[in-house]
Amino acid sequence: MNTIDQNLKALLDERFPQSTDRLFEGASFKDAGMDSMGVVEFIVALERQFGTPTLNGNELGAESTLQDARDLLTSVGVG
Amino acid sequence: MTRGAILSGLGTWLPPQVVTNDMLSSELDTTDEWIRTRTGIARRHIASPGMSTGHLATEAARRALKSAGTDRVDVVIVATSTPDRPCPATAPVVASSLGLTGTGAFDVAAVCTGFVYALATAAGLIAGQVADSALVIGADTFSTILDPRDRTTRVIFGDGAGAVVLRAGDQAEEGALRGFDLGSDGTGVDLITVPGGGSEQRLSGAEAAPGDRYFHMDGPQVFTRAVRYMTASVRKVLDAAALAPEDVAHLVPHQANVRILDTCARELGLPAERVVKNIDLVGNTVAASIPLALAAGAADGRLRAGDPVVLTGFGGGLTWGSALLTWPGGLTVIDG
Numbered sequence: 364m365n366t367i368d369q370n371l372k373a374l375l376d377e378r379f380p381q382s383t384d385r386l387f388e389g390a391s392f393k394d395a396g397m398d399s400m401g402v403v404e405f406i407v408a409l410e411r412q413f414g415t416p417t418l419n420g421n422e423l424g425a426e427s428t429l430q431d432a433r434d435l436l437t438s439v440g441v442g
Numbered sequence: 443m444t445r446g447a448i449l450s451g452l453g454t455w456l457p458p459q460v461v462t463n464d465m466l467s468s469e470l471d472t473t474d475e476w477i478r479t480r481t482g483i484a485r486r487h488i489a490s491p492g493m494s495t496g497h498l499a500t501e502a503a504r505r506a507l508k509s510a511g512t513d514r515v516d517v518v519i520v521a522t523s524t525p526d527r528p529c530p531a532t533a534p535v536v537a538s539s540l541g542l543t544g545t546g547a548f549d550v551a552a553v554c555t556g557f558v559y560a561l562a563t564a565a566g567l568i569a570g571q572v573a574d575s576a577l578v579i580g581a582d583t584f585s586t587i588l589d590p591r592d593r594t595t596r597v598i599f600g601d602g603a604g605a606v607v608l609r610a611g612d613q614a615e616e617g618a619l620r621g622f623d624l625g626s627d628g629t630g631v632d633l634i635t636v637p638g639g640g641s642e643q644r645l646s647g648a649e650a651a652p653g654d655r656y657f658h659m660d661g662p663q664v665f666t667r668a669v670r671y672m673t674a675s676v677r678k679v680l681d682a683a684a685l686a687p688e689d690v691a692h693l694v695p696h697q698a699n700v701r702i703l704d705t706c707a708r709e710l711g712l713p714a715e716r717v718v719k720n721i722d723l724v725g726n727t728v729a730a731s732i733p734l735a736l737a738a739g740a741a742d743g744r745l746r747a748g749d750p751v752v753l754t755g756f757g758g759g760l761t762w763g764s765a766l767l768t769w770p771g772g773l774t775v776i777d778g
Contacts, residue, residue, distance in 0.1 A: 398479065398480065399480075399662075400479075400480050400665070400699075400701045402662075403661075403662045403665045403666065403701075404665075404701065404705055406662075406666060407665070407666055407669050407670075407705055407709070410666070410670070411709065416670065418666060419662070419663050419666065420662040420663045420664075420665050420666030420667070421660070421662040421663055
């Protein structure tokens with residue numbers, strides 16, 4: 364598991380433990396049991412976990428997946 | 443002695459008409475369960491025809507003056523973004539309705555941060571010896587600017603008013619306002635806005651689109667910024683007083699959305715029970731939100747004399763701000 368995934372797993376285990384496994388299997392946030400507000404909470408948590416204080420909050424939606432989150436992090440220079 | 447502003451009265455007023463989630467579900471594509479889980483709101487109060495923001499403000503102010511045991515103040519400030527008229531300000535009419543014709547009176551427009559901005563302004567006027575007392579009112583009737591078909595904003599906002607009386611005193615007294623932090627970011631003007639009806643639209647030469655007179659909000663972008671700026675502002679006002687979040691007895695945030703409040707508490711490392719919430723019963727009441735939450739916290743006995751209390755708000759502008767105070771002894775809140 365690379366550093367990004369280690370941090371994502373730590374974040375999810377702390378904040379959204381019921382969704383961790385499904386998300387790592389490739390499910391969308393919605394299918395992993397998170398509502399639209401939960402996805403924004405996830406983005407706030409990404410800011411803290413990865414020190415990226417410039418995320419808007421609308422980069423990911425309920426249909427997004429963890430791969431979209433990885434791509435987002437890469438696009439803002441993480442990893 | 444260091445001259446400062448002391449909280450000496452607190453009053454609120456809510457219009458009697460209540461709109462429940464089930465009532466909204468009957469006309470919009472939403473459900474009680476959706477509204478509760480996404481916003482934490484169960485009901486909100488709505489102003490009836492014939493009322494106005496000034497009416498709500500006057501009722502709350504009357505109760506705050508009674509709570510303070512006075513009928514005179516040196517200045518009246520109304521925080522609102524739904525004034526009775528685009529021009530003039532609402533505060534002079536409110537002052538006259540209270541029998542205070544002749545008193546300095548003006549509005550402060552900082553949307554959901556309006557009460558904190560108005561409180562800071564009043565505290566500054568008292569510290570600078572411009573006034574010995576002040577009435578600070580947060581009042582809004584957002585029901586008048588919501589798109590009736592917009593389920594995302596209709597479920598969130600409610601109408602209401604809350605007011606405090608400040609008097610000059612010693613910064614070391616219980617009830618003293620000990621510090622403020624104010625901030626803004628105009629690059630976020632489009633995130634919380636009523637786009638039409640102002641000079642920008644009029645001078646553009648273009649006709650306003652039908653929806654431009656309604657309130658618009660970008661929920662996800664507002665969520666992240668609300669958490670970012672309110673938590674930073676709370677830390678800033680605490681740093682200036684050499685305090686840490688764990689020293690705060692109660693955080694009284696603008697009641698934007700329960701998920702925002704819970705996220706702020708988590709980011710600040712504050713236990714949930716130290717965050718005062720009344721959003722379930724009133725919704726997001728904009729400038730009235732913080733004084734209504736203060737009254738709720740006082741009513742349930744949580745706020746005790748000498749407690750360090752932090753108020754924090756975030757709203758359109760973008761604006762944000764925080765205030766640190768010690769809770770006064772012997773304050774009787776008068777609710778409407």
